[in-house]
Amino acid sequence: MILTQCILVSILLQTPPQTPRVVRSADEAKLIKDVVDGLKNQPAGLSRLDSLNLPDEFLARVADRIVRMDYQKQMRSVRLASPAAVIPPAATPAKVPAKDEGGSFNWVTAILAVVVLAIFIFPRLKRSPAQ
C-alpha cells in the first residue's frame, strides 16, 4: 500500500531531485493565498481588484484554475524532440503547446511565476481572442 502511494505521488511529481521534499502542508495554502493576493492586487481601472469586493471562495476557484494551468505548463508540457515536425502554419503559431524550457524546477520560482501569471498573463489567456 505504501509502495502504491509512493508511486502515485511520484507520477504527480515528476520533478527533478532538487525540488524540496520536506515541506509543511501550510506552504500549499500559502501558495493559494499568494495567488489570491496577486489577483486582488491586479489593477482594476482606477483601483485594484480588491475594490471589487469579490468573495474569497470565488477568488480561490480562480486561483485554482491558475495553479492548474501553471502546473500543467511547467510540469506537463509536451516538449518535442523535433518540434519542426509538428509546427503548424505560421498563421497560428501559438496553438502548439509551448516547449518546456524548464529542467531546473524550483518551487519558490513556481510560486512567483504563478503570482505573475495571475496578475499579468492569465486574464488574457481565457478564451484566446483570435486564431
Added chain:
Amino acid sequence: MNPISSNRVIRILPLLFVVPAWLSVSPAVARGEGVVEIIRADHDAALLALRKTIPEDIPLLRGYRATTPPDSWPHALPTQQPAPQLVEAMKLVASRLAIDGLLQVTAGVIHAIGPDAFLKDDAAAIEILKQVGLPVDLLEAFTVGDASGSKLVRHIASRLAAGAAPGDLTSDLSLAKFAFRPSSLGFQLSSEAGQSNIDLVRMQVPNADYWKGQGDGSALDVVRGMSSALPEARLVVSIASEAADALRAEAAKWQRGRGAGITILPGPWRPAQWAQDNGKPGTATTAAGKREAATLMPRYASRGEERSVCDSAETFGIEALAKIGHRLIRSPLLFQGGNLIPVYDPATRQRVLLIGEAEVYRNSALGLSRPQVEEAFRVECGVDQVVVLPAVSFHIDVELSAREVGGKIVVLVNDELGAASLIVRRSLDAIRSLGRIDAATVEAAMKDLAAGNAGAVAQRLAGPVGQLRDADGAYTENIVAAFCAGEVDSGAASIARFLLAMDILTGLQLKADELPSDPFARAYVRSLQRRAEDRARLHAALAELGWRVAPVASLSDENRGINYVNGFHVPGRYLMPAYGGFFASVDQAAAEQIRAALGAEVEVVPVLCGETQRRLGAIHCAASIYPAE
C-alpha cells in the same frame, strides 16, 4: 430545321423567361438559399477611430457603457487635468462602488463635488456623474420616495445641500425600492433546451484559414461543421474585411445540400471566435406585436473571469448584424453569454436562467447587491427564475447543457473520471503500438480501467509514462506520431490530455495524508480535488431543480479539455462537440452515453472542434443559434 425540333424550341422559349421570373419572387431565393453573399457597409471613420482608442483593459471609469452616438460614455480620464474634487469623486467610485453600493457612492460623489452642481440642470448633473465613472443608467432602477433616476440625484443633492452628510442618508437609501426595467419590453432569451427549430446561426471567425486543414476543428472548420449540421438555418458569419472574399470562396464549397444562404458580414474589426459571449440570442416583440429574433448585448463585451476586460472588437463588431435587419439590444448589465443558459422547464412552466457566479460579481462591481443583480437578470432576460452556479469552470456552458426529454429536463454534465478513463484507455493503444510496454501489462491496465481501479492503473503505468520521454525529457517524433491520427491532428495535444487524464485518475483518489509534499504539486492535486467537490455541488443544485442529471464522459480543463456538453440542442438532434483525431473513439463513447441519456429519438450529430477546444472553447462557445419564432 426539323419542324419537331422547332416546336420544342418554341415550347421551351417561354421557360427561359418564366423560370428566372419565378426564381426572383421565390421566398426561398429571397431568403438567400443557395447563395453566399457578402454584405458590406460603410463605416464612420471618425467614430471608428474613436472606438479604437478604447484600450483592451478594464475601463478606467467603472460605469463605461458602449453606446451608439450621439449618446456617449467616457471610458477614460479627460485629456485635461480634472478639478481636484472630480478626482476625489473618481477615486471614491473606483474604491467604494462595489462595497457601498450605487446609491451610497452617488451620495458621496455629489458631496465631494458639491451638491449645488446637481441642483440646476438634471441632464448636466447626469453628465458629471458619468464623467467620474458612475453607472448612472442603473439609477433608473432605484426609487427613494417617488424619486428615481435624475430626480433621485436631485433628491440626494437637496439633502446634502441642506447640510446632511452622505452617512446621514444611509438609512433612507438602504430602503430604496429596486425595480429594474428591461431594455426591451417583452424580450426573452431563447431557451436552449432544444424546443424550437433554428432559423439563424451567428458565428465569427478571425480569418478564413484552417489551422492545418479541413477537419482540424479550428474556427473556420467549426463554421463549416455548423453549416452542415444546420442546413436549413441561415448562417451569418462576421469576419475582418480583408478576409471576406477568401471566406466566400470557402463557404461556396459548403452550400451543396444547404437550403438556406450564408451571409458574410465584413467589418473593420478582427473578431474572436466566441460568438456566444458578445450577445445572447432571444426574441423581442415588434411594433406589430409579433416576435422577432434579437440579440441582447452586454454593457460592453468583455474577457476575463474575475476582471471585465473591455474587448472593442467584440463590443462593436457585432453591430454589423444591424445591416441585415437584425435587432440588437444593448443591456446595461455586464455578462459573457457562455455563462448564461436559459432553459424553459415544461414540468414547472418556468423559464429558468442558469448563471455562472462570475456574472453576478461583474455587476456587483457596478454597485448592485447580489439580489439586485439576480433580479436585474430575471427582468432583462425575461425569465421567471435565476439560479446562480459556482464557477467550476470558466463558463457554465463547458459544465452543462440542458434538454427537454419527454416533458422533463435532462442535464448533460461532465464526468471527468469517466473521460479520464477513456482517454487513458485510448492512449494505451498508442503506447502498446510503440512496443514500450508488454501486452500483458497493457491488458491488465485495461482491466483495471474497466473495473474502475484507477490506482492500479497508475501503478502499472508509472514506468511506461516516464519512459515515453527521451533522456532530455522530450517526446521524440515517433512518440508524438503514435498519439496523432492524421495530418490535421495534434499529437502533442493528445499527449497533454493523456497526462491530464493520468493526473485526474491519480489525484482524485489521494487522501489528505497521501498528498505530495511538494507544495506546487500538492496545490495542483488539491485544485483538482476541490474542482471535483465544486462540480458535485453544481450537480446537486441542478438536481434540486427537479432536473435529471446525466453524467457524460467529458472533461473541462481550460485548454486541455475534451468536452462533450458544450453543444446545441435542436429538435430531434444534439449537436455534440467532437474532438476528433486520435480521440475519435472517445467521441464515439461519449455519443453513446448521450444517446442513452437523451433517448433513441435524439440523434447525436458530432461537430468537429478539436483545435477550438485547445483554445478553451467548443461549438457552443463559437456560435449563437436563434429559434424560428
